[in-house]
Amino acid sequence: MLPSDFHRNYTIINLIFIGIIGAVVLYSAWYPPTSDRYLIPSCTQLMGAPPTASTGLSRSFSCLVRLHFDEAQQYNPHGSRVFSFFIFQLFFRLVALFLLVGREKQRVGRIFLAGDANISLVLFVFSFAPFWKELL
Numbered sequence: 625m626l627p628s629d630f631h632r633n634y635t636i637i638n639l640i641f642i643g644i645i646g647a648v649v650l651y652s653a654w655y656p657p658t659s660d661r662y663l664i665p666s667c668t669q670l671m672g673a674p675p676t677a678s679t680g681l682s683r684s685f686s687c688l689v690r691l692h693f694d695e696a697q698q699y700n701p702h703g704s705r706v707f708s709f710f711i712f713q714l715f716f717r718l719v720a721l722f723l724l725v726g727r728e729k730q731r732v733g734r735i736f737l738a739g740d741a742n743i744s745l746v747l748f749v750f751s752f753a754p755f756w757k758e759l760l
Contacts, residue, residue: 634737635724638717645714652685657692657699677702677754702754709751713744 655661684703687696696703720740 631724635721638721638724641713642717642721645710645717648685648710649689649714652682652689655682655686657683657686657690657695659686677758681706705751705754709747712747716740716744 678700680699681703684696684700685707687693687699688703688707693704696707
C-alpha cells in the first residue's frame, strides 16, 4: 500500500517538473542561438575553461525549439538527445497529471510508480551518458 498522501505528493512533484522543464523550453525559445545575452553564461566564457560535453547546449536547445536540427547538431552533438529527454518528460508528466486528475480516491499503484521511476531513470542515464565521462 502507498501512503494516503501519495497522490497529492506525486501531483506536486509532477507540477514542479512541468514548471522546470517548461522554463527550460521557454528559455530556449526566448534566446536565439546567435544571441550573446543568455542569462546563464557558459563556463568557457566565465572562467576560460576548455570546452566540455555541455558546451553549446543552450544554443543547441534554442535551435531545436526552432526545429533547426542540423544547426543544433553543430552547436552540441548531444543536444538532441538531452532535449528529447526533457520533451518526453514534459509530455509524460502532463499525461500522468491527466490520469490522476479526479482520481484522488483511487490509489496510484506501485506498478505505475515503479514504471514511472524506472522509465525516467533509464532515459536519464541514456540521455546524459556523454556527460558521465567528465564526472568520473
